[in-house]
Amino acid sequence: MGGVVADDRTTTEFTSEIPAIVTQGLTRQFGRVTALNKVSLVVPSGTVLGLLGPNGSGKTTLLSILAGFIAPTAGNFQLLGQSDHSEALARTGSLISRPLLWPHLTCRDNLRCVQGITGGESDMDEVDRLLAEVGLDGSATNRKFGQCSTGMRQRLGIATALLGKPDLLLLDEPTTGLDPEGMVEIRNLIRELGNAPGRSIIMSSHLLHEVELTCDHYAIIFRGNLVDQGPLTNTPPPASAVQLNTTDNKRALDCLVNKGWTASTNSRDTVQHQSLLVEIQPGAEWKVARDLAEFGIYPSDMRPSEPTRFTGSLEGKYLAAVGRGEVEGVQQE
Ligand SMILES: Nc1ncnc2c1ncn2[C@@H]1O[C@H](COP(=O)(O)OP(=O)(O)OP(=O)(O)O)[C@@H](O)[C@H]1O
Numbered sequence: 001m002g003g004v005v006a007d008d009r010t011t012t013e014f015t016s017e018i019p020a021i022v023t024q025g026l027t028r029q030f031g032r033v034t035a036l037n038k039v040s041l042v043v044p045s046g047t048v049l050g051l052l053g054p055n056g057s058g059k060t061t062l063l064s065i066l067a068g069f070i071a072p073t074a075g076n077f078q079l080l081g082q083s084d085h086s087e088a089l090a091r092t093g094s095l096i097s098r099p100l101l102w103p104h105l106t107c108r109d110n111l112r113c114v115q116g117i118t119g120g121e122s123d124m125d126e127v128d129r130l131l132a133e134v135g136l137d138g139s140a141t142n143r144k145f146g147q148c149s150t151g152m153r154q155r156l157g158i159a160t161a162l163l164g165k166p167d168l169l170l171l172d173e174p175t176t177g178l179d180p181e182g183m184v185e186i187r188n189l190i191r192e193l194g195n196a197p198g199r200s201i202i203m204s205s206h207l208l209h210e211v212e213l214t215c216d217h218y219a220i221i222f223r224g225n226l227v228d229q230g231p232l233t234n235t236p237p238p239a240s241a242v243q244l245n246t247t248d249n250k251r252a253l254d255c256l257v258n259k260g261w262t263a264s265t266n267s268r269d270t271v272q273h274q275s276l277l278v279e280i281q282p283g284a285e286w287k288v289a290r291d292l293a294e295f296g297i298y299p300s301d302m303r304p305s306e307p308t309r310f311t312g313s314l315e316g317k318y319l320a321a322v323g324r325g326e327v328e329g330v331q332q333e
Contacts, residue, residue: 018081020045020168020200021066025075028061035061037224038075043202043217048194050211050232051204052318053221059204060096062221063170066202067094080168093166095174099157103146107136107156110145114160130159134189151182158189169193171203175210187214212314220321228321232314240282241305245275246297252276253323255295261288264320277305279316 021043028036036058043049051059064070066079068089079088101110111127131141134155145153154174161169174190175183191214194201205211211218212232219229246252249265253276256263262279278288285302292299 018045019043019078020047021077021079021202023062023066023075023077026062026065026072026077027074028058028065028070029073034224036065036072039221039224039226041219041226041229043200043219045200046198047217048190048201048203048215049217049219050215051202051219051221052206052208052211053204054206054322057221058224059221060172061224063094063096063172063202063204067092067096067170069096088168090164091166092168092170093161093163094170094172095157095161096170096172098177099153099160101145101153101156101160104144106142106144107131107148107152108141110156111159111163115163118160118163126163130162133162133193134159135185149182151178151185154178154182154186155189158186158193162193167199169199169201169203171201173204173206175205175207183210190214208315208318218314218317220318222322228317230317240280240284242278242280242285242288243275243301243303243305244278244288244299245301246292246299248297249274249276251295252292252297252299255292255297256288259291259294261291262316262320264316265323275301277319 019042021041023039023041026036026039026041027034039058039062041062051062053059061070065072066077068085076083079085080091082088102113105113108127108131111130112122112124115127116122128137128141131137136152136155136159140148140152143152145156148156154177158171158174161171171190175186178186187210190201190203193199194216203211203214215232217229217231220227244252253263253265256276256278264277265274280288289299289302
């Protein structure tokens with residue numbers, strides 16, 4: 001696979017103070033369905049942000065609004081620091097659905113056609129550079145699109161998004177439908193693309209580990225609501241966790257969070273159903289019990305939790321955010 005052409009400067013030097021994207025109260029109705037509900041998201045410049053959420057949570061809707069394909073019902077957003085999006089959209093590349101190109105044309109001719117359609121001059125240097133960048137150089141260049149594998153088609157789709165050297169890339173589930181090897185290749189490609197100076201990327205995914213492997217920021221969207229966002233740090237998992245139940249888990253969760261505990265509903269708990277999971281240091285169960293007792297809440301059941309349920313990981317953040325959404329009754333209207 002060809003590498004991304006980058007100069008000596010580091011990404012950090014290019015990281016602008018101006019975020020790549022700022023949305024304020026972004027809302028989109030489809031009839032009675034609220035696909036997106038007052039989403040206020042910040043994507044720092046120069047980052048690769050993973051937009052996580054279960055099926056139907058609003059990821060495609062958000063990306064489609066940012067790409068200028070559909071309008072929000074309410075709210076607004078700045079793209080590359082600009083509220084007037086036309087200029088910023090010229091610096092934005094997107095791959096929102098599967099690439100639908102011409103099956104009887106080669107990869108090279110397909111890319112050249114898209115270059116023409118999107119207003120670029122015929123620039124074969126750019127076409128060949130992009131084919132190399134996404135790993136479609138060599139014999140792949142002249143393969144007909146209809147004879148390409150799903151992974152190759154996806155690469156060509158990404159190449160179309162890269163036309164015009166965009167500063168911002170919007171990729172909707174770029175690894176969906178690929179075999180494991182193809183997934184790894186596309187993830188590596190996205191990481192490489194994200195290393196280009198000043199470039200920001202949002203990729204949606206419903207795979208936690210994919211976002212962990214590929215991205216440096218995350219945002220979690222649940223039933224149209226943004227429930228968490230932040231940087232992805234490689235913090236080691238906490239030493240321990242405890243699972244507990246009370247007569248009012250919703251109130252107990254609020255109390256624990258107020259007391260500074262990292263706690264969530266344990267949605268993997270198929271036995272106790274919606275018990276709580278609290279991140280603790282070994283032997284600190286008594287502190288949790290003490291803090292709950294302050295609110296007159298007494299755990300009916302406390303037990304050590306499996307290590308995979310630790311809440312410091314992205315999985316923990318996801319379960320906590322989705323758990324909060326469920327506890328708070330986040331709904332699609
Ligand atoms: N054009 C449309 N007309 C009606 N409802 C729509 C339309 N587009 C999306 N929706 C609804 O909006 C909600 C969010 O859909 P969206 O496709 O944005 O979610 P998603 O997170 O991208 O899901 P997936 O991972 O399955 O692609 C869903 O309830 C969906 O049915």
